[in-house]
Amino acid sequence: MLTRHRIVSISLLISIVLLFESAAAVAAPETGLPPEPANHAQAAALIDVSSGRILYEKEGDNQMRIASLTKIMTAIVAIEHGNLKDKVTVSRNAFGKEGSSLFLKLGEQMKLEDMLYGLMLRSGNDAATAIAEHVGGSEEGFVFLMNAKAEQLGLEHSHFANPHGLDVEGHYSTANDMAKLTAYALRNPVFREIVKTETRKAPNPNEQWDYSWHNKNKMLRLYEGADGVKTGYTKKAFRCLVSSATRDGRQLVAVTLNDGDDWNDHGRMLDYGFRYYPVVEVTRRNMPLSGYNFVTGASFSYPLAEGEERLLTKKLVLTKTATVNSTSDRASFGLRGRIDMLLDGKLIGSVPVYEKGSYIPRVKEAIPTPASGDVRESSWRDAWNEVMQRLFTA
Template sequence: MKKKWRRFLACLSALLVMMSGSAAATEEVPEELKNLYAHSAVLMDGGSGRILFGKNEEEVLPMASTTKIMTCILTLESGRQGEIAVASANAAAQPKVHLGVRTGEEFYVEDLLYSLMLESHNDSAVMIAEHIGGSVEGFAAMMNEKAAQLGCVSTHFVTPNGLDATDGSGTHSTTAADLAEIMRYCVSISPQREAFLQITQTRSYSFSNVEQSRSFSCQNHNAFMDMMEGVISGKTGFTSAAGYCYVCALEDDGRLFIVALLACGWPDNRTWKWRDAAALLGYGKENYHNQTINCTEKPRTLTVEGGLSGDKNPWREAVVEAVPDTAAASGKQYLLRDGEQIRSRLTIRKGLQAPVEKGEVVGRISYYLDDNLLEEYPFVTTASVPEKSFTDWLSWLWKAYTM
């Protein structure tokens, strides 16, 4: 009987903990974001990369044609968009949505990028991949290498177009957090960000194959650009495994927001992604504002053991002034919600020993939001302090007794 009673109390306690944790989690979700359709969603500060809101943001899911933002930026960074790509039988066999290339047909890579990003053509993606990477597999390796460089460790690329696929290393997939980070790189960090934005902001584009025997016209399917002011880029996606997906970037009053949505409904719910994106961006614009870290820490006077004072008196304590090296400051802005505060922590080296060089790092001023380190500036000395020697003692004694 006692054992049963103890088990009952243990179960009751566990249930109460679960309920309290669930209630706490629910309370943390803003009211306007409680009914998002997407299974996985992220609102990111495009300046710092901080996730402002996440829903299942680390869950690995297929991402459909949002894949193509990586295909596009890698191609732009290769510097080969002025080259000619030839359609292979593999490219010509790609399913809809496709440009309809024919085996052996030639296109300028630059034109294919508009086909890729505006109409989301799958055959254009394969043509680009085979031209830049030598093969789809070779280009996928480049995509995965780039993802790793960006810290997107939960992302695995198999195809350049986002069609559902699996290889020996895993399934074509990402997380909302990784997808947002990739878009952040494309629009604000990559040396080719301006070219990326130019392509993804183009409303319509016409081109021909190299022979000029066929002409094509592309229309931008990122309808969200006309739904919310400030949208600067975006890419839609859909496969039967991924559902509707979307990633976009918005600029507003000096703020950059990134939204990533995965598994945001299946047919006939193609408009859910627009509603979710509007809800997340509206929440971000209403609640988050830019703050720049200004290093206002005062200079510190530090004792230098064994150092020679400025007046050359070996009996006098040697000191040196240390100041924050504001030249090392990035000036990066962070989006903060009302009530959030950035705190600073200064660490200074104790027991400085001569000699000390001018500009020597003797400490750091660190800035934190919660437990996350945002910025660090070095504290450096403003002057040199030599080590006092026997000669300094003799010199001081000579002056003292000859005056």
């Protein structure tokens, strides 16, 4: 039987528990953001390719070994710096390279394009080394190009020491950096075509049959709309995976590092992004600005969770020569400035602003704020070049 003293103690304990629950509810109000997807990775990231927005991360800036995910950087550097029709010769250094291999013969020659397919579909370390030596002049020269590209893209937590990803000190990246790198690489049509390919054949000069490579990336067969990208594994990095998928014209990239259930986790992450972060049109090309004699020069869309639209703000930034009522004889070519778009105070992109009736160049429809500054600068440069070409060829 409970004594009066025990009843009072239990009542007091219940009151304290209820008080803490109430305080917790006040301290953590409903944010409106979707529940994060469960996954088993040590580090993970999910990115929208077009906008570059990281939709989800787990220890996203934690520097880790990345195994053969390295070859994403190898491939895009080789595509940008090499000639796809060049013949690549397999050196003694590349021949018999440890780990996954295409089993290329010493002195064998293969087109760079074919070797890139072997690199990405079968993760050939011999191919990675041969490609690096051909494009960079040496493996060290190619690694220099890899790190220069990482710096250009703003991958602040990455450093590459080889082109294949075999474990070595000083070779690392993060889930967020790999997401940004892959989003960049997928804008290249050659890279995009390679990583979505399930089977590729290439001439074999040493046998009567062709090479035939089947993509190791099971996501291409497991997930609707999957179209890339790369698997990875070493004894120290464990299982690593970068996958991509496109639905209704919209592409997402998922990254996991050290994940024993990566196929299922990637499915959940991609589902999460497609479901909870629809792309919202923030502004349209040729949209008038209320109170000004200006129109927007491009459309801009961005992935937003439910309720985030109320956090969007727009800021008009005029050029030094422009005024609110500028006319074409006051400033050159009708460009008057830009509209900066901010989400919860953070810049997410910009759209150029032109005087009504002036010529509007065909700049990229969206000008997101990327990992590095070069995308926006390229967009403005493209617009300027078009204006100048139109001026002097008219």
